[in-house]
Amino acid sequence: MPNKISLTNNFPVIEKSNELYNRALGLIPSVTQTLAKGPGQWVNGIAPKYLVKGKGSHVWDADGNEYIDFMMGVGPLSLGYSYPKVDEAIKRQLEDGITFSMMHPLEVEVAELIRDIVPNAEAVRYSKTGADATSAAVRLARAFTRKNKILCCGYHGWHDWYISVTARNNGIPEAVQANSFTFNYNDINSVIGSIDNDVAAIILEPVVFAEPKDNFLHKLADLCREKNIVLIFDEMWTGFRMALGGAQEYFGIKPDLATYSKAVANGMPISILTGRREIMDLADEDIFFYTTFGGEALSLAATKATIHELRDKNVPKYLNEQGKKLKDGYTAIAQKLEMDFTRAIGYNWRSMASFDEKAGDPLVQKSLMQQEMIKRGVLWQGFHNMSYSHSDEDINFTLAALEESLAVLKNAVEKNNLRGTLKGEPVLPVFRKVDNFNMKPLKK
Ligand SMILES: Cc1ncc(COP(=O)(O)O)c(C=O)c1O
Numbered sequence: 001m002p003n004k005i006s007l008t009n010n011f012p013v014i015e016k017s018n019e020l021y022n023r024a025l026g027l028i029p030s031v032t033q034t035l036a037k038g039p040g041q042w043v044n045g046i047a048p049k050y051l052v053k054g055k056g057s058h059v060w061d062a063d064g065n066e067y068i069d070f071m072m073g074v075g076p077l078s079l080g081y082s083y084p085k086v087d088e089a090i091k092r093q094l095e096d097g098i099t100f101s102m103m104h105p106l107e108v109e110v111a112e113l114i115r116d117i118v119p120n121a122e123a124v125r126y127s128k129t130g131a132d133a134t135s136a137a138v139r140l141a142r143a144f145t146r147k148n149k150i151l152c153c154g155y156h157g158w159h160d161w162y163i164s165v166t167a168r169n170n171g172i173p174e175a176v177q178a179n180s181f182t183f184n185y186n187d188i189n190s191v192i193g194s195i196d197n198d199v200a201a202i203i204l205e206p207v208v209f210a211e212p213k214d215n216f217l218h219k220l221a222d223l224c225r226e227k228n229i230v231l232i233f234d235e236m237w238t239g240f241r242m243a244l245g246g247a248q249e250y251f252g253i254k255p256d257l258a259t260y261s262k263a264v265a266n267g268m269p270i271s272i273l274t275g276r277r278e279i280m281d282l283a284d285e286d287i288f289f290y291t292t293f294g295g296e297a298l299s300l301a302a303t304k305a306t307i308h309e310l311r312d313k314n315v316p317k318y319l320n321e322q323g324k325k326l327k328d329g330y331t332a333i334a335q336k337l338e339m340d341f342t343r344a345i346g347y348n349w350r351s352m353a354s355f356d357e358k359a360g361d362p363l364v365q366k367s368l369m370q371q372e373m374i375k376r377g378v379l380w381q382g383f384h385n386m387s388y389s390h391s392d393e394d395i396n397f398t399l400a401a402l403e404e405s406l407a408v409l410k411n412a413v414e415k416n417n418l419r420g421t422l423k424g425e426p427v428l429p430v431f432r433k434v435d436n437f438n439m440k441p442l443k444k
Helices: 015-024 084-096 105-117 130-145 188-192 216-227 247-251 297-312 315-336 362-375 392-414
Strands: 051-055 058-061 066-069 123-127 149-153 180-182 199-204 230-234 257-260 271-275 342-347 350-355 383-385
Touching: 066 392, 084 297, 105 123, 105 297, 123 130, 130 149, 130 199, 130 230, 130 257, 130 271, 188 216, 199 216, 216 230, 216 247, 297 315, 315 342, 315 350, 315 383, 315 392, 350 362, 362 392
Parallel strands: 149 180, 149 199, 199 230, 230 257
Antiparallel strands: 051 058, 058 066, 123 271, 257 271, 342 350, 350 383
């Protein structure tokens, strides 16, 4: 019998997952299209690898085991799986068509909605992936300033200009690599120290887990204005989640350009670029930013329905409230169990468990927690990506599962037997990193 969500489960049977995985090995390089969903982020041998169904905050794997999901498709499922109002909008649009030979009215309707919500949205463009939008923003910034260099902080997608600052920079011409640099979040001096006359744009995730300190974001905005640098907020995570209009609304800062995706369409593929008219207008004729599926109507219908629901139900407030129960609950349990080496950090709408090295390899600690949570029916990568479908019942069950799992971790740490308690292979580090990630300070 497949597992249900229960504190008394055995490890799930994952035969079908493993069978699919074995078929993918050798056929699909790296096995996955989305690194964060791939096997490297899940305890090999314990965690399922393929999901086939979702409803609300719950998912079912290929073997029929049920879980409460806290990854939510790595961000997009802001309302929840199979959310009726969004799915109905998609189905209604499907009756009329998916992609057309001319523009579709939804392109205008959704742009107007976004203009009303996103503070800097004097103009709006769509594309399909987050990387499309960040790359378009970078191209616009270069065209507008007639400069070349890009300073970035966070993760901005798979395109050359960004991946060149990471360790996976093979296949990228040196000339491209020579124009991208990173800076440290909350370290205005690292930004100032990296600026020369050729910096076109500063692009960053306005927040990841740490909060901005000492007015960091405002100082960045001032610096950009002073030096004629385009400030780009990459709001893939913050947008339509931290506040409807994202971090720019939350912090009261208007970046020159901003990029959105994930939460805005509850799982449908769309990304959005917003910004100052005079910069965005360069997309009229100066720069080229077009793609076949840019105005695909199912995603636009989903976006419209999702935005209405996010706004009508004040979903950002709900994510904050529910997430707070989980984040504070995690830390309270750890304290009760006298585990000073772990706590939950970050914002309530997306918190993360952190593990100190003093208790052993943090990745093995996280893996052990994941193993124990999966056994109890919670799909857990250490992140709590909250959605509108995470009910009190889900949170209470998850806290009960966390309490038992943390007790297992405590025992393993005390017996110096972390690796022995872990039945599968530990997870790999997440690719995203926000500090000191292959920093390439400019040589003056
Ligand atoms: C902050 C941020 N920017 C850009 C991207 C790239 O988006 P995509 O994977 O849709 O290209 C991501 C994806 O996770 C992201 O989190």
